[in-house]
Amino acid sequence: MSALASLVHAYNGLLEGRQVPFFGYSLEKIGFEIVLCPDGTPTGYPTDRREGEGKSKTPMLMPVPQPKKRTLDVAPNFLWDKTSYALGVTAGGRKRTAQEHAAFVTRHREALQATNDEGLRVLLRFLDTWRPEDFERLGWPEEMKDQNIVFSLESDRGSNTRIHDRAAARTLWASLCAPDEKTKAACLVTGEHSSIARLHPAIKGVSGAQSAGASIVSFNLDAFRSYGHNQGDNAPVSEFAAFAYTSALNFFLDKGNGHRVQIGDASTVFWANASQAHASEATNIFAALLGVEPVDEMVETKKVGAILEAIRQGKPVMSFTPDLPRGVRFHVLALAPNAARLSVRFYIEDDFGALAARYLDHVERMRISPPPREDAAGTWRLLIETAVQRKSENIPPRLAGDWLRAVLVGTPYPLTMLSTILARLRADRDVNAVRVGILKSVLIRNFDFVKEAPVALDRQNLNPGYLLGRLFATYEYLQTQSFAGNLNATIRDQYYGAASATPRSVFPLLQRKATHHLAKLRKDKPGLAINLDRKIGEIFELASPDSLFVRTLNSQFQALFAIGYYHQRNDFYRRREGTAAASEE
Structure with a gap:
């Protein structure tokens, strides 16, 4: 079913609940x-x-x-x-x-x-x-x-x-x-022989579009004419179908109705082919998956939370949603502004359970240890990591829609996500759990790096990128301990970008610095110095400096560098916190 046909079907359901106006009427701001x-x-x-x-x-x-x-x-x-x-x-x-x-x-x-x-x-x-x-x-x-x-x-x-x-x-x-009897033709949406709409009603509520409204279907220049047809006759849609799909879409785009979320520059709406109660439950679950709080008071927040937890734990969705009919078709439509028109970024129609299962796969690929302090499942929480200064207006517009579509359809992620996260790491050097989880998910989904991109620290991982990330984290921890934390900037602040992209240009220098830091640490904390020296030796036992310090790392290996760095760095501080807690007891 096409997006317009699905919206016409949704209009009929909304009309039963008196949520949209009758044919010929529209909801306007009075x-x-x-x-x-x-x-x-x-x-x-x-x-x-x-x-x-x-x-x-x-x-x-x-x-x-x-x-x-x-x-x-x-x-x-x-x-x-x-x-x-x-x-x-x-x-x-x-x-x-x-x-x-x-x-x-x-x-x-x-x-x-x-x-x-x-x-x-x-x-x-x-x-x-x-x-x-x-x-x-x-x-x-x-x-x-x-x-x-x-x-x-x-x-x-x-x-x-x-x-x-x-x-x-x-x-x-x-x-x-x-309508004029002369305008009758076969409607492309309903298939009925009916009066054709010359102009379609305006669609309002799409962020960035004209305040007066915009159109998905419009022909306003002679260059768009085909076989002498004027305006709406070039893509015949009946008066009723044009009214129905725009009325339903305007209802879904209203921010107070709980059917929309902003993903980058795309206003994304979603709905289910079910009764009002069932549809409300499905849309609230979906909104929560995208990181939006449930807005429909008819759906219990605790129930939505239980369903989300079930999805994240890999349990069958249906066992937690007895009120959600099996096989319910769910629709997701993303619209982006384009002057007086609207561009369809994507349209997805599928079984709700299938969408939830793909989301579960996405969450599993994102899993990293230690996990983020805050829930990172929401799409907005992921996309904000791609933005300069973490401002939502700086999220790359096309990337947001492409990423969400990949998650819901189960296709490979856009490679621009990989390059964008790597660029942010080089710029601000904030190697956090969400960014590392994104890199891990792209490596697994797009390159089948299941073994190379582990959930937790893997001391037997021989990938050069992962080993270099571990080594860089070890050098950084050695530096901070030798100076007892009295540093304005660590080697991460100074060398992360070069170390992750061109190891040979940086790591020989870092080796010399590490030798100096070890000598200094032996005077104050000889036991820690021995342990860190042994840790460096363990890494070099897996790969020699000559084979490890390559001239350049490709984007996949740079992502593994970030994962190895994150794992090793957090392992140091987790052990340190555990030791401190044991000494306090």
């Missing part, structure tokens, strides 16, 4: 509501429909007749709009505000002139008598300007019904939306 008397005059102060307090107020999402996609043309909406159209006032004082308001009035006079519905007639009376200067005369708030507004009747004040909700308004809107 700031204020004007209540009208029977004669068309406002009852008084407009009702503020924003939620929150002070400057943090946010408009209320409300189903309203679907807006037109605006470019440079004046295009009024039906029965609602922003104040420049509906009232002729704006905070910016734009030149065409009068033109926008005139278009709003004209459209409604033409559409409502034959109606007998009292609510629609009241709106007409309001538009006939309203003047933009009335806004100041009535003392309406400045913060109302440029907000979207709706209208309601004083008689409907207690029923939570607006004019656009009235049965007559719905019927009229359906007739206004009736």
Whole structure:
């Protein structure tokens, strides 16, 4: 099933739960509501429909007749709009505000002139008598300007019904939306012979895209025309399918619905083909896997935590999810901004259990000893290690999407992950558990380095990169002990980049320094000096300096250098902490 077809299927499920609007309507941000008397005059102060307090107020999402996609043309909406159209006032004082308001009035006079519905007639009376200067005369708030507004009747004040909700308004809107019979063709999404959408509704909520919305499907230049077709006819999608997939996608992209996570520059949404309760459970588990806290209160946090722990321990997922139907199809769609369009970074559809199993494989490849102090399973926690200064805005955009896709599909990781982590190690020399785990996972998945890249310290590992990393850690520990920790910078700060890439240029110098450090340590801590000298000898027993100090190390061996360094360095300090604890007892 294609991404658009899956979204149409998801729309039908969301519609059953009243989570998305009916065909022809969309959820829009409404700031204020004007209540009208029977004669068309406002009852008084407009009702503020924003939620929150002070400057943090946010408009209320409300189903309203679907807006037109605006470019440079004046295009009024039906029965609602922003104040420049509906009232002729704006905070910016734009030149065409009068033109926008005139278009709003004209459209409604033409559409409502034959109606007998009292609510629609009241709106007409309001538009006939309203003047933009009335806004100041009535003392309406400045913060109302440029907000979207709706209208309601004083008689409907207690029923939570607006004019656009009235049965007559719905019927009229359906007739206004009736497409031209000449545009019928086979829909590429549903397969039905139906009216084709010329323009698709805007998709909103993708980070970095235009605030007015962007499109996955659009044809706005003659170069995109095929066989003389115009715009949407080049990729025929029915009016209903276009509305359905964009409505579902806009719902999933809303940050408050728990179906999205930002992975680099890609806004990634996910959903399940299941009932609302089952889908909520699946999406919360998936969000937690990606390092996002569960947001749906219907799903118990403890249960999600137990499922995650089961996955990490390699236990069957189904045994911990009795409420999750077997074979539930799960969908993951990543969208990246591209001017007025959206690029699909990837789309995955698979059994939820299969996705969880691949995630388990990924976690196992990442396993390193000693483990990170914080949980490193979340994708964001991994990707932040690739960023300069560990700032999320510096995460390489394409790398983030490619990495997540590899984890979920089970394909080799992008090699740019290997080169990026190695570059960060050379730049900041922070050889931590998360970075080493990433390097280990790439070596195992992409190069089958199962034996060469162990979980814990392997004293029999003969790989030159791993041995050099162990030796470098030993030299560093020897240096810190000989100076009793009184150092402004260690050899890691000075030589890590060169030692891991061009060993022959650095290690002879480090050998001479080690000889000096051993001589100094013998005076203060002779026992420790003997042990470290023996440790260096054990490494050279596995490989001689001539064979070990090669001219260069390739990227795989540089990764093994980091793993060997991490293992050996932590082994020293773990032994030291154990000795200190024993002496205290």
